[in-house]
Amino acid sequence: MTTQAPIARFTRLRHATFASPDTERMLDYYRAVIGLGLVGRDKDRIFLASDSEQLSLVIGAGDAALTSVAFEISPDVELEILGVALKQSGLRPEFQSDPLPGISRLLSFVDPEGTRFELIQGWTPTPAQERIGALAVTKLGHVALRTPDPLATSKFCASVMGLRVSDWVEDRFVFMRSGYEHHTLNFVRAPMRSLHHLAFEMRGAAHMQQACDHLARHKLAILWGPVRHGPGHNTAVYHRNPDGHLIELFYDLDRMIDEQLGYFDPRPWHRDRPQRPKVWVGLPRDIWGLPPSPECVEFAR
Ligand SMILES: [Fe+2]
Structure with a gap:
């Protein structure tokens, strides 16, 4: 069996873009709870x-709503050539110059279910204008999306983005690594x-x-955890942010450092x-925790 090389190879998860009915409330939450800092604003972001x-x-x-997810790609890739390849596969790539703080070039496309994926090549640090307090999380670790067809979506992500399948929960939840x-x-x-x-x-x-x-202290109820999961084996705690999005905090996620060993x-x-x-397949999947x-x-099914 021959496996065709993916069109792109996404590497690090970089940032997520959201729309919110109350952007100031979300700014407060991410500053005071999660521990991110304000880099700056433009007229609507x-x-x-x-x-x-x-x-x-x-x-x-x-x-x-979540509107887009950004990944970094290798500095060796020619963005124009990648754009042509994406176009040939039926996608509509868009190029932007200086679209975001610290990012000079960006190529994006919308996947078949309407999520925009941004590909970033190169970046400069974007320090916050303020001292970061609260939890000062290390980074955005992963994004989980709903889809009507996880198998088709996983095949799209493998062939277009170069993501690899790490685990399935039955046929309804797929975990992919970049x-x-x-x-x-x-x-x-x-x-x-x-x-x-x-x-x-x-x-x-x-x-x-x-x-x-x-x-x-912030009166945010823990809805699940601490728990050590089965898939990924991360220890996790879940709560909701003021827009109702489920937010996970985690550590100890599995790592496949030697990809060729599998x-x-x-x-x-x-x-x-x-x-x-x-x-x-079946429960319990978690190693410990209620x-x-x-x-x-x-998550319970
Ligand atoms: Fe998660």
Whole structure:
């Protein structure tokens, strides 16, 4: 069997773009809870960076929704040639110059279900204008989207974006990796495309404990966790942001550092040795922790 090379090869997850009915409320939340800092604004967008001076979120006005997800691509790729290849596969690539703080060139396209994917090549640090406090998460770790057809979507992501399948939960939840981390983009079966959850990385167990205390101080209910998942084996805690989006905080996500070996770095909590990508069937999937609350019911099946 021959596998055709993907059109593009997405590498690091970079930032997500949202619309919000109350952008100032979201700015407050991301500053005071998650620990991102304001980089700047233009007439209709707010730009937020992590403590590592990486652009992490872009928030504009509108009905609450995720509008685009940005990945970095290799500096060796010729963007114009990539644009031609995307066009030949029926997509409509768009080029932008200086579209965002720290980013000089950007190529984007809309996938068959309406999510815009942005490809970034090269960047400069975008420090926040203020001292970052609160949780000061390390980075945006992954984005999970709903899709009516996870199998078709996973094939699109493999052939167009170069993502690899890390795990399936039955035939309804697929975890895909763009680099060495178990997942940066997930898809869960649901009638329509929308955001399922957004996840920020924590430094470890002590940081996660601070996070739980911090969520409590802000009267944000923990809806699930702490729990150590099966797929990805991350320890995770979930709450909702003021726009109702499910936000995950996590650490200890599986890593496939040696892609050619095909298994995740051995960890004591793995049940399969070595831990290779697989289809998870039945419950319990999690290694430890209680089942999700009714508000996270999509995870419970
Ligand atoms: Fe997640």
